[in-house]
Amino acid sequence: MEQVARWTWQRYLQLAALVVLAAWTLWPLAYMFSTSLKSTAEVTLNVAGLIPQHPTLGNYSQILSDNQDPIGRWFFNSAVAVAGGTLLTLLCASLAAYGLSRLEWPGRDWFFYAILAATLIPGITFIIPMFSEFAKAGLLNTYWPIILVYPAGAFGVFLLRQFYLSIPREIEEAAIIDGAGKFRRWFQIILPMTRTPLVTLTILTAVGIYNDFLWPLIVMQSKDMYTITVGIYLVTAGAYVNNYGPLMAFSTIAAVPTIVLFILLQRHFVASAALSGVKG
Amino acid sequence: MLFVLPYFLFFAAFLLWPLAYALWVSLRTWTTTGGDQGFTGLRHYYNLFFNWKLDDTVYFWQSLENTGFFAIITIPLLVVLALILALLLAHGPLRTFFRSVFYVPAVLSVAVAMTVWLWILQNGGVLDSYIHNSIPWLIQQPWAWVSIIIATLWWTPGFNMIVLLAGLMNIPNDYYEAARIDGANGFQQLLFITLPLLRPVLAFVTITQMIASFGLFGQPLILTHGGPGVGGPTQSTTPVALQMYNEAFGTSQNLALACAMSFVLGLILVILAVAQIRFFRATEM
Numbered sequence: 001m002e003q004v005a006r007w008t009w010q011r012y013l014q015l016a017a018l019v020v021l022a023a024w025t026l027w028p029l030a031y032m033f034s035t036s037l038k039s040t041a042e043v044t045l046n047v048a049g050l051i052p053q054h055p056t057l058g059n060y061s062q063i064l065s066d067n068q069d070p071i072g073r074w075f076f077n078s079a080v081a082v083a084g085g086t087l088l089t090l091l092c093a094s095l096a097a098y099g100l101s102r103l104e105w106p107g108r109d110w111f112f113y114a115i116l117a118a119t120l121i122p123g124i125t126f127i128i129p130m131f132s133e134f135a136k137a138g139l140l141n142t143y144w145p146i147i148l149v150y151p152a153g154a155f156g157v158f159l160l161r162q163f164y165l166s167i168p169r170e171i172e173e174a175a176i177i178d179g180a181g182k183f184r185r186w187f188q189i190i191l192p193m194t195r196t197p198l199v200t201l202t203i204l205t206a207v208g209i210y211n212d213f214l215w216p217l218i219v220m221q222s223k224d225m226y227t228i229t230v231g232i233y234l235v236t237a238g239a240y241v242n243n244y245g246p247l248m249a250f251s252t253i254a255a256v257p258t259i260v261l262f263i264l265l266q267r268h269f270v271a272s273a274a275l276s277g278v279k280g
Numbered sequence: 281m282l283f284v285l286p287y288f289l290f291f292a293a294f295l296l297w298p299l300a301y302a303l304w305v306s307l308r309t310w311t312t313t314g315g316d317q318g319f320t321g322l323r324h325y326y327n328l329f330f331n332w333k334l335d336d337t338v339y340f341w342q343s344l345e346n347t348g349f350f351a352i353i354t355i356p357l358l359v360v361l362a363l364i365l366a367l368l369l370a371h372g373p374l375r376t377f378f379r380s381v382f383y384v385p386a387v388l389s390v391a392v393a394m395t396v397w398l399w400i401l402q403n404g405g406v407l408d409s410y411i412h413n414s415i416p417w418l419i420q421q422p423w424a425w426v427s428i429i430i431a432t433l434w435w436t437p438g439f440n441m442i443v444l445l446a447g448l449m450n451i452p453n454d455y456y457e458a459a460r461i462d463g464a465n466g467f468q469q470l471l472f473i474t475l476p477l478l479r480p481v482l483a484f485v486t487i488t489q490m491i492a493s494f495g496l497f498g499q500p501l502i503l504t505h506g507g508p509g510v511g512g513p514t515q516s517t518t519p520v521a522l523q524m525y526n527e528a529f530g531t532s533q534n535l536a537l538a539c540a541m542s543f544v545l546g547l548i549l550v551i552l553a554v555a556q557i558r559f560f561r562a563t564e565m
Contacts, residue, residue: 014372021365022381028434029384031406032396047409092287099283111284118295120553122491124521125546128528128538129298132305152294157287186283211389213498218525229391233502236395244399251392258387266380269387270442 032255036060036248043245059249069239071253073224074231077143078210081227084147085209086202093156093201094194098186100157101164102172115154124214131218145219146227150209156201163197164190200268207258228254306540312533324540336532340541343523344548349425350519351493354432358489359482361433362440367470369441370448379445386438390498397431398503424504424517432499436492440485447481448474483560487553494549497521520545 030050035043037055046053063071100112134145167190175185191198216227226234232250240246262269306324309317327334365382369375385393400406401417408414417427451474459469496519500506506518528538
C-alpha cells in the first residue's frame with residue numbers, strides 16, 4: 001500500500017532535481033529537431049536559438065530527394081534486417097525456451113549453462129571471425145549477415161524460459177491426456193499463454209537490430225546495402241560533413257521510429273529491462 | 281531436444297564456430313586479402329605479449345588502455361548516476377512520466393545519439409555558443425575524453441536505471457517502516473537497507489555495464505574518429521574494438537593478428553566478469 005505523499009520541502013527538492021535531469025535528457029533532442037528545421041543560413045547565424053526564426057522543411061526535402069545517399073533504401077534495408085532477424089529470433093528462442101524448461105532430456109541443464117557462460121564473452125570477440133565466415137560463404141554485402149546472426153543471442157531464451165517455468169504443469173498434463181503432442185502443446189498452449197513476453201521480446205529485438213551499428217558497418221560494402229545507422233555515419237563523415245541542418249534532419253528521421261514505438265509501448269521496454277535484472 | 285535444435289544451429293554457427301575459427305586463424309599467417317599462408321603457431325600471441333618493437337602490438341595495448349580508461353571512468357559513473365535516478369524516481373512525484381523521459385536516449389542508436397552530440401560539441405556548435413567561448417571539445421585532450429564520456433552519460437543510463445528501479449520497488453516497505461521507528465534517518469536507511477538488499481541487482485548492472493563499456497566503439501568513431509593524436513593508427517581515443525577493426529580491415533589487413541587480439545581481449549573480459557561475480561558473492565553478508 002503506497003501512502004499519499006505529503007508535499008514537504010524534500011518532495012519539492014526531489015521534483016526540482018527530476019525536472020533538471022529531465023531537461024538535461026531532452027535538450028539535445030530538442031536541438032536535433034529544431035536544427036533540422038533551420039535553413040543553412042540560420043544554422044550558422046542562430047546556433048543556440050531553440051525555436052527556428054524561419055522554420056523550413058528544406059533539409060528534409062533535400063535529404064529525401066538525394067539519390068547519392070538514398071535514405072529510403074537504407075530504411076528498407078533496416079526493415080529487412082529487423083523483420084527477418086526478429087522473426088527468426090522469436091521462433092528459435094521460444095522453441096529453445098520450451099525445450100529448456102518444459103521437457104526433460106539428457107544434457108539439458110548442461111546446455112543451458114553453456115548458453116549462460118557464452119553471454120559472458122563480449123560481442124567484439126565474435127565480430128572478426130564472423131566477418132570471415134560470411135566472407136568465405138560469399139555473403140558479404142547481402143542481407144544474410146544482418147539477418148542470421150541475431151537469433152544466436154541468448155537474451156530471448158532466458159526471458160521466455162522464465163515465463164515458461166512459471167506455467168503450472170497441470171495445464172499441459174490435461175493436454176497430454178487429450179493426446180496433444182509436444183509441438184501442439186507448445187503452439188496451442190504455451191505460446192498463447194505467454195503473449196506479453198513475446199511482444200516484449202519482439203519489440204526489444206526489433207529495436208536492437210534497428211539500432212545495431214558495428215556489425216552492418218563491417219559487412220556492408222556498398223552504399224545501397226547500408227542500414228540507416230550506417231548511412232547516418234556515412235553522411236556525417238561524407239557528403240554532409242559539417243552541414244548540420246540536413247544531418248539533424250537525418251537524425252530526426254532515423255530516431256522517430258524507435259521513439260514513437262517507445263512512447264506507444266513503454267511498458268514492454270520497462271518490463272523487459274526489469275525482468276533481465278531480476279533474473280541476474 | 282528437437283526444440284532446441286534451431287536455436288542450437290544459430291548458437292553453433294555464430295558463437296561456437298567463430299570462437300573455434302578465431303583460435304584456428306590466430307595460429308596461422310592469414311591476411312584479409314591474401315588468405316591463409318600456413319601454420320605459424322603461437323607467433324601472434326608471442327608478438328602481442330612480448331614483441332614491443334612491433335607497431336601493432338604497441339597500438340593494441342594502447343587502444344586497450346584507452347578502452348580500459350573509458351571503462352574505469354564510466355562503469356562507476358553510469359551505475360551511480362542510474363542509482364541516483366532510480367532513487368529519485370522510486371517514491372518521487374510523476375514517476376511514470378520521468379522514468380519514460382530518462383529512458384528515451386537509450387532507444388536511440390549510437391549513430392543518431394552521437395551525431396546529435398557532434399553538433400552540440402562542434403567548434404562553434406550549440407555548447408560553444410552557450411558559453412560564448414570556443415573550447416576544442418573534440419579535437420584536443422583532455423576535452424575529447426570529456427566529450428565522449430558526457431555523451432555516453434547522456435545516452436546510456438536508462439537501462440541501468442530501469443533495472444535498479446525495479447529492484448528498489450521489490451524492497452518491502454515494512455523494512456523502511458521498521459527503520460523509521462528505530463529512528464534511522466534517510467541516509468542510514470539507504471546505507472543499511474537499500475544498498476544491501478539491492479546487491480544482486482547492482483551486481484547484474486555492474487557486470488552488464490562492464491561488458492558494454494568495454495565494447496566502446498561508436499562514440500569515438502563518430503565524435504573524434506579515434507583522435508586526437510599524433511599520427512599513427514592508434515590515437516588517443518581509439519578504443520580496442522576500433523583498433524581490431526583497423527587491424528583486420530585497415531592498412532595492415534592482418535586477420536590472424538586481429539583474431540589473436542579478439543581472443544586476448546575476450547579472455548581478459550571473461551576473467552574480469554568472473555572476478556566481479558566472485559567479488560559480489562564474497563562480500564555478501
